[in-house]
Amino acid sequence: xxRIIVVxxxxxxxxxxxxxxxxxxxxxxxxxxxxxxxxxxxxxxxDLIMGCERRVVYDFVNVINGEATLRQALIKDxxxxxxxxxxxxxxxxxxxxxxxxxxxxxxELSKEFKYIVCDSPAGIERGANLAxxxxxxxxxxxxxxxxxxxxxxxxxGILASKSRRAEQGEExxxxxxxxSRYSPERVKLGEMLSVEDVQDILSLHLLGVIPESKSxxxxxxxGIPVILDEESNAxxxxxxxxARYLGEDVPHRFIDEEKKxxxxxxxxxx
Amino acid sequence: xxxxxxxxxxTKSALEFKSSSFSSPVLVIHTTELKQITHQxxxxxxxxxxxxxxxxxxxxxxxCNDDEHPIDLGQLITTLHAExxxxxxxxxxxxxxxxxxxxxxxxxxxxxxTHSDISTTKSVSTQxxxxxxxxxxxDGTINAIENMLISHPVRSGQRIYAxxxxxxxxxxxxxxxxxxxxNIHVYGALRGxxxxxxxxxxxxxxxxxxxxxELVSIAGHYKxxxxxxxxxxxxxxxxxxxxxxxxxxxx
Numbered sequence: 323x324x325r326i327i328v329v330x331x332x333x334x335x336x337x338x339x340x341x342x343x344x345x346x347x348x349x350x351x352x353x354x355x356x357x358x359x360x361x362x363x364x365x366x367x368x369d370l371i372m373g374c375e376r377r378v379v380y381d382f383v384n385v386i387n388g389e390a391t392l393r394q395a396l397i398k399d400x401x402x403x404x405x406x407x408x409x410x411x412x413x414x415x416x417x418x419x420x421x422x423x424x425x426x427x428x429x430e431l432s433k434e435f436k437y438i439v440c441d442s443p444a445g446i447e448r449g450a451n452l453a454x455x456x457x458x459x460x461x462x463x464x465x466x467x468x469x470x471x472x473x474x475x476x477x478x479g480i481l482a483s484k485s486r487r488a489e490q491g492e493e494x495x496x497x498x499x500x501x502s503r504y505s506p507e508r509v510k511l512g513e514m515l516s517v518e519d520v521q522d523i524l525s526l527h528l529l530g531v532i533p534e535s536k537s538x539x540x541x542x543x544x545g546i547p548v549i550l551d552e553e554s555n556a557x558x559x560x561x562x563x564x565a566r567y568l569g570e571d572v573p574h575r576f577i578d579e580e581k582k583x584x585x586x587x588x589x590x591x592x
Numbered sequence: 593x594x595x596x597x598x599x600x601x602x603t604k605s606a607l608e609f610k611s612s613s614f615s616s617p618v619l620v621i622h623t624t625e626l627k628q629i630t631h632q633x634x635x636x637x638x639x640x641x642x643x644x645x646x647x648x649x650x651x652x653x654x655x656c657n658d659d660e661h662p663i664d665l666g667q668l669i670t671t672l673h674a675e676x677x678x679x680x681x682x683x684x685x686x687x688x689x690x691x692x693x694x695x696x697x698x699x700x701x702x703x704x705x706t707h708s709d710i711s712t713t714k715s716v717s718t719q720x721x722x723x724x725x726x727x728x729x730x731d732g733t734i735n736a737i738e739n740m741l742i743s744h745p746v747r748s749g750q751r752i753y754a755x756x757x758x759x760x761x762x763x764x765x766x767x768x769x770x771x772x773x774x775n776i777h778v779y780g781a782l783r784g785x786x787x788x789x790x791x792x793x794x795x796x797x798x799x800x801x802x803x804x805x806e807l808v809s810i811a812g813h814y815k816x817x818x819x820x821x822x823x824x825x826x827x828x829x830x831x832x833x834x835x836x837x838x839x840x841x842x843x
Contacts, residue, residue, distance in 0.1 A: 472748050472765075472766060472767060473748075475747050475748040475749075475765045475766070475767070476747060476748040476749040476767065478745075478747045479746075479747025479748060479749050479750040479765075479768070480749070482744065482747065482750075483750070522781075523765065523766075523783075524745075525745055525762065525763065525780075
């Protein structure tokens with residue numbers, strides 16, 4: 323059985339798709355067969371971030387409607403043969419998704435894959451609800467600012483009450499906090515919530531802090547998941563997150579402002 | 593402190609039903625002899641005319657209905673009216689008496705009637721006893737069954753309603769709403785809305801280990817975070833209602 327991970331946040335623009343791409347690539351690179359699904363029907367982005375936009379033939383909605391098989395729609399990543407992408411449809415809207423259809427696809431994928439990463443759209447409507455409904459684990463991506471934190475809190479409430487696990491009275495979805503676009507300098511200046519502040523509000527297990535980094539935008543623009551940029555802080559932080567998720571004991575980084583000397587040491591070790 | 597600055601969502605309606613208790617004299621009738629009753633009633637009233645003037649009374653027929661000939665309730669009510677007493681209810685009435693009472697617009701109380709009918713006739717009926725009795729049964733059953741315990745954080749957008757007391761072992765997020773007919777205990781930070789005594793119980797209270805609430809309310813009297821801002825927010829706090837005003841104390 324596959325483990326189904328939903329990457330969600332409530333608020334838009336916090337880095338869900340970037341995270342989905344990075345996590346999926348990270349898991350695949352560790353040798354686990356992974357599928358990543360774009361649930362943002364009508365606003366397809368994941369294929370761009372993954373750099374496979376020119377290879378999209380069939381999409382998620384085609385499979386739900388029985389117009390294509392899963393095998394036809396899944397795009398195999400060129401950099402890692404353990405990773406497959408199921409793109410969203412750009413010409414439809416979220417009503418094209420049905421709970422039954424999504425359930426069927428996830429069940430079919432579960433037979434073959436070890437991890438299924440669901441890239442949730444923003445909001446708390448149909449697309450987001452279906453993305454999280456079947457999940458086993460939830461990666462809640464949050465920016466260190468109040469509106470993002472509150473939206474994440476709302477999303478956590480939905481995860482706890484409207485998921486399949488909640489409805490069937492099974493063990494609750496495991497929730498993890500991913501704090502993205504974090505800048506220790508701005509926290510120090512009081513312009514940004516600190517890790518402690520966010521933890522205090524959400525009381526959630528922190529899986530990792532992703533520092534604000536130019537490399538994220540560069541990676542997105544060139545269609546390369548940022549985790550493959552081993553030089554960048556953000557890339558390293560995603561590698562840590564994947565390792566932690568898989569049970570490795572990796573100390574947290576990028577939370578405190580780095581002094582020049584320490585900076586050098588960190589890179590020296592790599 | 594006053595609650596009339598802005599029209600809140602909670603008190604928009606023109607009226608509301610609240611549950612409250614008050615004490616009232618109970619007139620326990622021991623005989624069916626109306627003449628005797630009238631005579632003794634006049635005597636009693638003569639001792640304290642001001643006390644009895646226009647006073648409400650609850651008629652208890654438990655003891656006189658043991659007689660073979662039931663009392664003429666219509667006559668009794670007329671007698672009471674003549675003495676400027678206002679019957680506000682009747683208990684332990686038989687079926688005929690119930691119909692008569694309703695004809696006179698007097699509510700029939702059945703709770704106590706069934707209880708004591710079954711139990712015994714030897715229970716010494718002091719005037720306060722019936723009230724105590726009913727209250728006890730109410731408390732006992734309601735509290736035991738309807739209290740609620742929440743062990744996870746109450747997230748933004750979630751609403752929780754408890755018919756008795758509500759205990760939350762974690763925090764209440766901003767944008768969440770917790771309501772209870774009884775007390776609310778929050779063993780984390782209270783950042784959302786907490787409404788205690790929503791059915792109008794002014795005795796209910798709110799307890800939390802840090803008060804950063806958007807709104808707190810007891811029995812419809814509320815304060816918003818604007819009013820709460822000046823207070824120490826990170827201390828264990830108790831909120832109670834005194835003379836229609838919310839009192840906020842650090843514990």
